[in-house]
Structure formats: C-alpha cells, structure tokens
Amino acid sequence: MGLFDTVRDVLGLSAEADATRPADPEDFFQLNAASVTMEADLDYRPADRAGLCLSAMDSTDFRSTLRDVEDVLEGGGFSEIRTDDHGYTWAVVERDDITDLTTELYVAADTLADRGYGDRLLAAVFPFDPLDGGRPIYWIYSFKRGSFYPFAPAGDHERDSSTEVTLQSVLDGELDVEPDTAYWYSLWPDAPGGHPWE
Amino acid sequence: MQWHTDWGLRARMVLTMVLLLVLYLVFAGALVLYLGGGLLLMGLFIGGFSIVQYFFSDRLTLWSMGAREVTEDEYPHLHGTVGRLAQGADLPKPDIAVVDSRVPNAFATGRSKNHAAVCVTTGLLETLNDEELAGVLAHELAHVKHRDMAVMTVASFLSTIAFVIVRWGWLFGGGRNRNQNSAPIWVAIVVSLVVWIVSYLLIRALSRYREYAADRGGALICGNPAALASALLKIDGRMDRVPTEDMREQAEMNAFFIIPLSGGTITKLFSTHPSTEKRVERLRALEREMETRTSA
Numbered sequence: 001m002g003l004f005d006t007v008r009d010v011l012g013l014s015a016e017a018d019a020t021r022p023a024d025p026e027d028f029f030q031l032n033a034a035s036v037t038m039e040a041d042l043d044y045r046p047a048d049r050a051g052l053c054l055s056a057m058d059s060t061d062f063r064s065t066l067r068d069v070e071d072v073l074e075g076g077g078f079s080e081i082r083t084d085d086h087g088y089t090w091a092v093v094e095r096d097d098i099t100d101l102t103t104e105l106y107v108a109a110d111t112l113a114d115r116g117y118g119d120r121l122l123a124a125v126f127p128f129d130p131l132d133g134g135r136p137i138y139w140i141y142s143f144k145r146g147s148f149y150p151f152a153p154a155g156d157h158e159r160d161s162s163t164e165v166t167l168q169s170v171l172d173g174e175l176d177v178e179p180d181t182a183y184w185y186s187l188w189p190d191a192p193g194g195h196p197w198e
Numbered sequence: 199m200q201w202h203t204d205w206g207l208r209a210r211m212v213l214t215m216v217l218l219l220v221l222y223l224v225f226a227g228a229l230v231l232y233l234g235g236g237l238l239l240m241g242l243f244i245g246g247f248s249i250v251q252y253f254f255s256d257r258l259t260l261w262s263m264g265a266r267e268v269t270e271d272e273y274p275h276l277h278g279t280v281g282r283l284a285q286g287a288d289l290p291k292p293d294i295a296v297v298d299s300r301v302p303n304a305f306a307t308g309r310s311k312n313h314a315a316v317c318v319t320t321g322l323l324e325t326l327n328d329e330e331l332a333g334v335l336a337h338e339l340a341h342v343k344h345r346d347m348a349v350m351t352v353a354s355f356l357s358t359i360a361f362v363i364v365r366w367g368w369l370f371g372g373g374r375n376r377n378q379n380s381a382p383i384w385v386a387i388v389v390s391l392v393v394w395i396v397s398y399l400l401i402r403a404l405s406r407y408r409e410y411a412a413d414r415g416g417a418l419i420c421g422n423p424a425a426l427a428s429a430l431l432k433i434d435g436r437m438d439r440v441p442t443e444d445m446r447e448q449a450e451m452n453a454f455f456i457i458p459l460s461g462g463t464i465t466k467l468f469s470t471h472p473s474t475e476k477r478v479e480r481l482r483a484l485e486r487e488m489e490t491r492t493s494a
Contacts, residue, residue, distance in 0.1 A: 009344055012411030019287055021288070053282075056421055059488045086279045122286050
C-alpha cells in the first residue's frame with residue numbers, strides 16, 4: 001500500500017475509483033496450460049461448465065448489454081444468463097473443452113468491457129472435478145485483484161484450506177495466484193452443494 | 199466506466215482537512231509555549247488512550263453497541279452479499295456483526311481494511327429488501343475503504359486534548375504559578391475553548407462530507423443508487439416510529455450510523471450527517487447519470 005493509495009483512501013476517493021476500475025479478462029487463458037498441470041499433478045479435470053459473475057447496474061443500457069452477451073454466447077453450446085439470490089448476474093456456459101470455456105468467458109467479459117461495463121465484472125469461476133469423484137474445487141479469477149484464487153468448498157459454508165494451499169503452491173507460477181488470502185472470497189451457491197451460480 | 203467527478207465535494211473535504219490541520223498546528227504550538235511539562239504528561243495519557251482506541255476500535259465499538267459477530271451458517275445471505283460487494287470494492291471481506299435492536303441502522307468500524315467489521319441491526323434486516331440492504335452494506339464498505347474510523351480518530355485527537363484543558367485546565371495552573379515563563383492558565387483555557395469549538399464544527403463538517411463520499415462510493419459498488427436512496431428514506435421514516443428508549447441508548451454512536459438518531463433540534467452545523475433529503479437528491483443525480491449514459 002503506497003502513500004498515494006493512502007491519500008486516496010483518506011480523501012474518500014478510493015471506493016469510487018476501485019469500484020469503477022476496468023478489468024483485463026485475458027488472464028483467463030493462463031488456465032489452458034494450468035489445467036494440464038491440474039490433471040497431471042493433482043488429479044483434477046476441468047468441469048464442462050464455467051460462470052462469469054457480475055454486479056448488475058440499474059440501467060436500461062446495461063440490460064441491453066446483457067442481451068448482447070447472451071447473443072454472443074449462443075450457438076456454441078448451452079449457455080444462460082441467471083441471477084443469484086444476492087442479485088448478482090451470472091453468465092454460465094457449457095463446453096467440452098477448457099480452451100472453449102476460457103474463450104467463451106473471455107468473449108463475454110470483453111463484450112461487457114467494450115460497452116464500458118468492464119468495472120462491473122466480479123469473478124470468473126472455473127470448476128475442476130477430482131478424477132476419483134467427490135466435490136469439485138474452483139479456480140476463481142477476481143477482476144479487481146487481477147489474480148486467481150482457489151476455492152475448495154467442504155461443508156455448507158466451510159472451506160478446505162489445506163487443499164486450497166496445495167492448489168496455490170502447485171499452480172503458483174502458471175497462474176497469477178492472489179498472495180493475500182484475505183482476498184480469497186467465498187462464493188457459496190444459493191442452495192448447498194451446487195456450483196456458485198446455482 | 200468514468201463518472202462525472204464531484205469536484206465540489208473533493209474541494210470541501212480537502213479544505214476542511216487543511217483547516218483542521220492548520221488549527222491543530224497552531225494549537226500544538228500554543229500548548230508547548232504555555233504548558234511545557236504538563237503537556238507531555240497529558241499528551242502521553244490521551245495519546246495512549248487514542249492508540250488503545252485505534253487498535254481496538256472494532257471490538258470496542260461492537261461491544262459498546264451490544265453487537266454479536268455472526269458466522270456464515272447463521273446469516274448466509276448477509277455474508278454472501280457482503281462478500282460479493284467486498285469483491286467488487288477490492289476489499290477483504292470484513293467481519294459481520296448483528297445488533298438485536300428494532301431501530302433499523304448499520305455502521306462500520308475498525309482501524310484498517312484488514313481489521314474491519316460491518317454491523318447491522320435486526321431491525322434493518324426486517325425493514326429493507328435485498329437491493330436496499332445491498333445498498334446500505336455497500337455504503338458501509340465505502341466507509342471501510344475510506345478508513346473513516348482512523349481518519350475521524352486522528353481528527354478528533356487534539357480536539358479531545360483541547361476539551362480536557364477546558365474542563366480540567368485549572369488543575370494544571372495551580373502548582374505552576376511560580377514558573378515565570380508560563381502565562382496564566384486561563385489564557386490556555388480560553389485558547390483551548392476556541393480550538394475546541396472550531397475543531398468541533400470542522401470535524402462535524404468533515405463527517406458530513408465523508409457521508410456523501412460513502413454514499414457515492416457505495417452506490418457505485420452496488421451499481422444501484424436508487425436502492426440506497428430508497429433504503430435511506432425507509433430508515434428515516436421508520437426512525438420516527440420506533441420506541442425512543444432504544445434510541446437514547448445508541449445516540450452516542452451517531453457518527454458511525456448510516457442515519458443518525460435525531461434527538462430534538464440539531465442544527466445543520468452540529469450534525470454528523472447531511473440531511474436525508476440532500477443525500478437522496480445526490481443519489482438520484484447519480485441514478486440519472488447512470489440511466490442516461492449510453493455505451494459508445
């Protein structure tokens with residue numbers, strides 16, 4: 001935290017500035033290579049779905065932009081736009097291959113950024129299934145941080161932090177992993193057991 | 199997305215802070231001249247107290263309000279919303295506490311982004327819908343982001359010293375009459391009284407500007423200024439109808455609440471918060487800006 005940031009905080013400017021900071025979705029593509037390591041070293045295979053979480057804005061133009069995103073995602077396979085219990089919007093896509101998933105979410109995020117709504121992007125969530133079955137873990141890309149963090153749900157609202165630390169130590173280098181665990185936000189699903197967007 | 203910058207608010211915030219700083223520098227200089235040794239003792243005492251307050255502000259405030267920290271299992275919805283808002287604001291998720299009170303209100307506390315807590319009353323959870331609640335929580339996160347607790351603690355430090363001199367200054371005067379270099383203690387008391395009154399007004403003004411900044415930041419974090427405006431109006435309306443004994447208990451916490459509890463006739467100058475009408479007016483302007491904006 002530099003002096004400039006502190007001054008911005010104290011003058012009451014930082015909430016507005018950080019809430020409106022644009023995003024760079026190109027980082028998603030780091031996952032293409034990382035998924036090979038995930039399978040070879042850790043026995044996790046990318047799931048066939050991924051979700052983009054965004055904080056909706058109360059305006060007509062934003063809603064029309066969302067329809068554009070819906071159009072862009074259509075055709076390549078299953079996709080949907082949904083709203084969770086907290087009022088956050090999710091763009092969910094289903095594709096067989098991790099490179100297709102990262103590409104589709106990149107296109108969705110880029111469409112929003114092009115229309116000036118890059119700052120509304122919150123997170124991109126990529127589930128990975130263990131090869132021997134069991135609960136999926138997630139690599140979550142946090143737009144405001146510009147980095148990935150692991151999310152391993154254990155109970156309804158508990159996290160398996162030892163798995164998360166393992167994921168971090170093995171994948172750090174291939175992915176830009178958020179070093180400060182205070183920014184490893186939980187994204188719980190509305191109903192226990194599902195993916196964060198469910 | 200770029201928004202029309204509120205330069206007026208920024209200028210007033212900076213001006214208030216500069217005035218406070220100048221006042222404090224002059225006051226500190228005068229103190230050294232008049233009080234000498236006694237000052238050191240008092241400075242240490244109040245300084246120590248302020249440091250304790252600074253480091254334990256989150257726990258102290260929660261404790262004094264009768265707030266209880268709640269887990270993810272108890273309040274999953276509240277946790278989920280705060281987590282998402284924090285992620286959008288680029289803040290670590292703060293602790294969450296709930297006060298069992300029918301007065302609908304919320305406040306944020308804590309010395310830094312990593313040691314912060316957001317607190318809501320059960321009355322607030324009952325009164326607001328999900329969007330309005332998100333608006334209020336975003337406003338509180340903006341306070342955390344702007345380090346309001348630390349800023350106001352620092353801003354109040356010398357004001358507290360001035361108050362102590364006004365109240366207890368005669369004690370310092372008694373034993374020091376023989377010292378030829380020191381002026382009569384009543385001079386110090388009068389100077390302190392002036393400093394205390396002026397700094398009090400400046401601190402209140404600063405507090406009001408910081409509320410506007412938190413409203414604006416909060417509205418952009420949640421993306422829905424109208425929901426925050428509607429929450430402010432709802433809370434304001436409900437205030438008049440809740441039993442007053444609840445209110446009196448909490449009145450000293452006013453500066454930290456989203457809407458202060460009104461206790462009779464408070465003039466605008468003495469108020470920690472701008473009037474709800476003015477805040478709603480500014481949020482509506484932001485909402486209009488959001489709606490009329492079309493993408494390139």
